[in-house]
Amino acid sequence: MASPSAGRQDAARALLRRESRALRGRVLLPVLLGVAATACALGTTWLTARLLAALLGNPGAGWPELAAAAALALLGAALGLAQERAQLAAGEAARTRLRDAAFARLLAAGPAAPRGVGEAASLAVDRVEALDGYFGRWLPTAMLALLSPLMVIAAASTADPRSGLLLLIAGLLYPVAMAATGIGAAQASRRQFESLERLSGRFLDRMRGLPTLVLFNRQEAEAEALGKAADELRQRTMKVLRVAFLSGTALELLSALALACIAWRHGALEGGDPAAGLFCLLLVPTFFAPLRSFAAAYHERLSAAGAAAALAPLLLAEEPGGLLLEEMPPRVVVTFTDVRLTYDPARPPALDGLSFRVNAGETLVLAGPSGAGKSSVLRLLLGFNRPEAGRIAINGQDALALKPAELRRLSSYVGQKPHLFRASIRDNIRFARPDASPEQVEAAAAAARVLDFTAGLSQGLDTLVGEGGWGLSGGQAQRVALARAFLRDTPLVLLDEPTAHLDPGTESEVIESLQRLCMGRTAIIASHSAAARARLGRVLEITGGRAAGSARLAQG
Numbered sequence: 001m002a003s004p005s006a007g008r009q010d011a012a013r014a015l016l017r018r019e020s021r022a023l024r025g026r027v028l029l030p031v032l033l034g035v036a037a038t039a040c041a042l043g044t045t046w047l048t049a050r051l052l053a054a055l056l057g058n059p060g061a062g063w064p065e066l067a068a069a070a071a072l073a074l075l076g077a078a079l080g081l082a083q084e085r086a087q088l089a090a091g092e093a094a095r096t097r098l099r100d101a102a103f104a105r106l107l108a109a110g111p112a113a114p115r116g117v118g119e120a121a122s123l124a125v126d127r128v129e130a131l132d133g134y135f136g137r138w139l140p141t142a143m144l145a146l147l148s149p150l151m152v153i154a155a156a157s158t159a160d161p162r163s164g165l166l167l168l169i170a171g172l173l174y175p176v177a178m179a180a181t182g183i184g185a186a187q188a189s190r191r192q193f194e195s196l197e198r199l200s201g202r203f204l205d206r207m208r209g210l211p212t213l214v215l216f217n218r219q220e221a222e223a224e225a226l227g228k229a230a231d232e233l234r235q236r237t238m239k240v241l242r243v244a245f246l247s248g249t250a251l252e253l254l255s256a257l258a259l260a261c262i263a264w265r266h267g268a269l270e271g272g273d274p275a276a277g278l279f280c281l282l283l284v285p286t287f288f289a290p291l292r293s294f295a296a297a298y299h300e301r302l303s304a305a306g307a308a309a310a311l312a313p314l315l316l317a318e319e320p321g322g323l324l325l326e327e328m329p330p331r332v333v334v335t336f337t338d339v340r341l342t343y344d345p346a347r348p349p350a351l352d353g354l355s356f357r358v359n360a361g362e363t364l365v366l367a368g369p370s371g372a373g374k375s376s377v378l379r380l381l382l383g384f385n386r387p388e389a390g391r392i393a394i395n396g397q398d399a400l401a402l403k404p405a406e407l408r409r410l411s412s413y414v415g416q417k418p419h420l421f422r423a424s425i426r427d428n429i430r431f432a433r434p435d436a437s438p439e440q441v442e443a444a445a446a447a448a449r450v451l452d453f454t455a456g457l458s459q460g461l462d463t464l465v466g467e468g469g470w471g472l473s474g475g476q477a478q479r480v481a482l483a484r485a486f487l488r489d490t491p492l493v494l495l496d497e498p499t500a501h502l503d504p505g506t507e508s509e510v511i512e513s514l515q516r517l518c519m520g521r522t523a524i525i526a527s528h529s530a531a532a533r534a535r536l537g538r539v540l541e542i543t544g545g546r547a548a549g550s551a552r553l554a555q556g
């Protein structure tokens with residue numbers, strides 16, 4: 001049986017393969033430019049060799065060669081620059097593509113996402129960033145490390161086949177030298193990367209809990225533990241550096257040996273062409289330059305492997321399919337028939353054969369003790385979870401045949417604690433429907449009675465609110481959320497504890513806005529509140545994921 005770590009590596013490789021295919025054009029451009037730059041370097045080297053030979057008293061080169069060498073050197077430099085830019089562009093294209101995909105998947109998973117905010121942010125930011133170097137530097141460099149030395153060997157062989165052979169041998173010895181020092185580097189690098197991740201995760205966690213650490217007087221012990229983790233990272237980093245120096249030295253040694261052998265051969269050659277000898281000697285740095293870049297970019301491959309392993313479960317998961325809504329129905333009837341939902345097979349089902357019907361324009365209040373399954377009903381209707389048995393129908397049609405995102409188009413959702421962004425109140429409302437006109441935004445604000453409290457603010461609806469609704473009371477933030485629901489104007493309204501944590505006066509006002517919102521729409525409200533149950537509509541009691549007292553179920 002494959003081990004989990006082998007499975008992770010396979011998934012990481014599958015993701016890198018898929019992305020490499022998708023970004024093929026982007027990655028090939030810097031390779032082609034690099035090949036052209038190498039061709040220029042070969043031309044420049046040949047002309048320089050002839051000019052040097054002329055300086056040593058041999059005929060055959062003059063001003064035209066000098067001008068051509070300068071022109072080729074300039075062209076080579078321009079191609080090198082273009083190659084750098086193309087590499088940056090390839091990295092950026094990879095980053096954009098992966099970040100968009102990661103972000104879309106994280107958003108689609110919604111509140112049912114198994115990942116915490118920290119992990120999700122690290123996936124979409126740090127891990128994607130680590131893959132940038134793989135496509136921007138590693139892949140083009142690895143391809144050029146194969147192509148450019150082959151071009152140099154071919155050029156050297158035309159001038160002197162034995163020098164070409166010497167370079168070929170040096171090239172074949174390079175992987176051996178890398179393997180002798182580099183295999184350790186792969187492991188050491190991976191360990192260093194893991195240790196860095198652990199340290200930053202721990203640091204973030206402890207920074208978040210700083211007040212708790214201070215209250216329990218644990219700050220010194222924690223600082224000591226962090227110090228130990230930092231020391232472990234230092235030791236691992238030193239190991240990586242040691243191996244990197246070793247492999248660098250091996251490469252330099254190989255390069256010096258190749259140079260010495262070629263110099264010795266041409267020195268020993270009597271009556272040979274001095275330009276050809278100089279050409280082969282001058283080719284040695286050109287031969288080793290791509291191999292040096294290859295060694296330098298090697299760590300990109302290692303960090304990419306770790307990042308790809310973390311991203312693969314998110315990005316390789318199949319996207320949920322389904323039908324698209326043909327048109328938005330003006331009114332909806334929702335029916336649950338024997339619906340069963342289990343989050344965790346080790347625990348009893350959250351919904352266990354739940355059946356109910358909500359008619360068009362009707363409001364149903366789901367009541368019941370904590371953990372009864374009320375929010376689960378809403379999550380199913382939002383497409384964030386799929387039931388394992390039973391049927392959910394919208395206007396008699398199977399709702400599960402729709403794509404989950406299409407299901408969300410049908411409804412407006414307001415939770416217990418709406419999330420407001422750092423923006424004006426107006427923009428926070430418009431967020432629900434960005435194409436809404438200013439009049440529509442104001443009408444929604446009026447309907448949700450947002451204007452009642454913004455009238456007292458000097459900038460009215462344009463007042464800025466802080467992250468998470470900072471600067472507004474719980475009741476005011478809830479009104480902004482209701483204004484969003486008014487603006488969306490969908491036939492189905494789903495509300496989860498919309499009056500939780502509000503004082504009785506504010507609750508009463510919010511319930512009044514809710515009544516207006518639900519009017520003419522089908523609404524399902526999960527609520528513990530006695531006032532909401534009394535004023536909003538028909539009540540369905542749920543216990544243990546089942547409807548309690550089926551006699552109270554809706555008829556029809």
Ligand SMILES: Nc1ncnc2c1ncn2[C@@H]1O[C@H](COP(=O)(O)OP(=O)(O)OP(=O)(O)O)[C@@H](O)[C@H]1O
Pocket residue numbers: 112343344349350368369370371372373374375376377526
């Ligand atoms: N993501 C999840 N993974 C595992 N179990 C879950 C998950 N979400 C909910 N549950 C479990 O499912 C059951 C129903 O939860 P649900 O949130 O639907 O209850 P609720 O009636 O809305 O509760 P509350 O009134 O406290 O919000 C609970 O036992 C809960 O522990």
